Amino acid sequence: MKKYGMLICLFALLIFVFVCNHVYAIDSKYETVKIGLYYSSSAKSQVNLSSDSGFEAGYMDGSNFVVQSSLPGTSFSVSASSGGVMIEGVYYAYENGNFALKPLSGTLYIDGEAYRGGVEFITDSKGLLTIINFVNINDYVAAVVGKEMSPIWHIEALKAQAVCARSYCITTWNKHSSLGFNLCNTQDCQVYHGISGETESTVLASLETKDQLLMYGQSVAEALYSSSSGGSTGYSKYVWGNDVPYLQAVADPYDLSSDNPKAAWSVTLTKEDIKKKLTNASINIGDIIDFKVTGxxxxxxxxxxxxxxxxxxxxxxxxxxxxxFGLYSQKYTISGSAVPNETLYALTSTDAVAVTSFNVLSSTANIVPESFYISGAGGLKCYSDVDDTPSDSYVIHGSGWGHGLGMSQYGAKAMAEQGFDYIQILQHYYVGTYVQ
Ligand SMILES: [Zn+2]
Known part of the structure; x- marks a missing residue:
């Protein structure tokens, strides 16, 4: 019996080791993320700090806060001072002039705005303070979700957004390393304003996806997202020119829900508008003859x-x-002006017999139809006729908002409302990926 007991113990140990190896935790180097709050042109000579509990002072060794002393008081201003900082008449500088503070417990206020984690100061080349919030990545994600998506949306959409925000954080990790932080707090990276971005639902979305990342093969996927795909997502090669295997076009009917404010939009451009845009960009091709989609x-x-x-x-x-042209998306068609003097297309039949309706598709200012379709028993046929003087205006009919790569936020919302979970949502938008 003793022998079997030993074997059972060994077996249990093997199962334990196997399970432990498969409980995923984020790589420790990504646990703390540094977010630039004030830097470059927004760097400050002075900032007000407060906490409910007093502060520990020290410096950052990579993403680790190294405590050197404690500071009395719960509220004071920090000023730039010859490579270090001045607090209530005392000069501080540790390790290359870097200086960091962290509340003993509770919330940190930077110029009145509430943050988790602590704050690091780096004196820049102009003698001003670059001000950085260092914060746990899951707290960061909860705060980003509330700024990048409406926190009252369905929890599965918020969870999909949380995985995107966390994954994007990691693939963007070195974007601002030359300034001493990982990501900035604007739309350039992801919008982040500390605790003001948190609600019960965004905290839950981060917690229920804690440490989870969108993966492609063995790597974290660049989880790009935008407001609305307009009914289909884009190919990365047709947006930024690089072909990313999981950023491919997919049909996205979920996106065109009735509450999507950019499900359809239109913009009118005159030939003069187009010429002006070109001139402003120092491009001279004379007067505009025509303007059309060629790909x-x-x-x-x-x-x-x-x-x-x-x-x-x-x-x-x-x-x-x-x-x-400052359009909302790349998903659009152009109509108006120099329509070719020929049949544009026949949808279902070569002839339309017994006309039942007649609709003008576009017309010039003097209300002469340039193109029209007729529908009848034989099908639908579209004609155009531009013997008339072409219009000087083009109408761009589009749908969607943003670059259109990866997840559509409005599409994710609709999918969640239709019962899809966050993993199904992510796998719809990012071809061949999985969540880990
Ligand atoms: Zn940025």
Whole structure:
């Protein structure tokens, strides 16, 4: 019996080791994230700090806070002073002039704004203070979710957002390393304003996905997200030119829900507007003859626009087809002006017989139809006729808001409301990924 007992113990030990190896925890080097609050042009000469409990003072060794002393008082201002800081008449500088403070317990207030974790000061080349909040990554995620998504949205959408925010944090880790922190607090990285971003639901979303990351193969996936895909996500190669295996176009019918404010939008541009944009960018192709989409993916997401001028053509590619004209997304069509003098398309039949309706698709200012469709028993057929003078205006009809890569936030909301969980949501938007 003793022998069996030993074997059972050994077996139990093996199971224990196996389970331990498969309980995922985030790599310890990512436990604390440094967020730049004031830096470069927003760096400060002075800032007010307070806490409910008094402070420990020290410096940051990487992401570890090394305590050197404690500071009396719970409220004071910190000023830049020859490579260090001055607090109530006392000069402090540790390790290359770096200086950090952490409340003994509870909340830290930086110029009245509440944060978790502590604060690090680095004197920049102008003698001003770069002010950095160092904070646990899961606390950071709870605060980001409340700023990047509405905290009253469905918990599964918030959890998907939490995994995106945490994963994006790690893949963006070195973005601002030259300034001494990991990520900034603006939309350039992810919007973060400390505890004001937390609600019960965003804290829960972070907690229920604690340490979880979106993975592709053995690497953390760059979990890009945007407000609305407009009905299909984009190919990364057609946005920023790099082909990322999990950032591929997928049909996204969930996105076009009735509460999505950018499910449909339109913008009118005159030829003069287009010429002005080009002139402002120091591009001269003369007067504008035409302007059209010359490249779009199978879902109608634009990746190439050609502007035809009296003095040459100008081609916009990838995300410039959005940014050049300040459009909401790359998912749009252009109508108006020089419509080709031919049949545009026949949808279901070669002939439309017994006309039952007649609709104008676009017209010039003098209300002469340039294109129209007729529908009848034989199907639907579209014609255009531009013997008339073309209009000087183009109407851009689009849908979606943002770069359109990866998760659509409005799509995630609709999926969650339809019963999908956060892992299903993430796997819909990021092809071939898993959550760990
Ligand atoms: Zn940034």
């Amino acid at each position: 779009a993916d199978e879902y109608g997401r634009t990746y190439e626009i050609t502007i035809y001028g009296t003095n040459g053509n100008y081609v916009l590619k990838n995300d410039r087809t959005r940014s050049f």
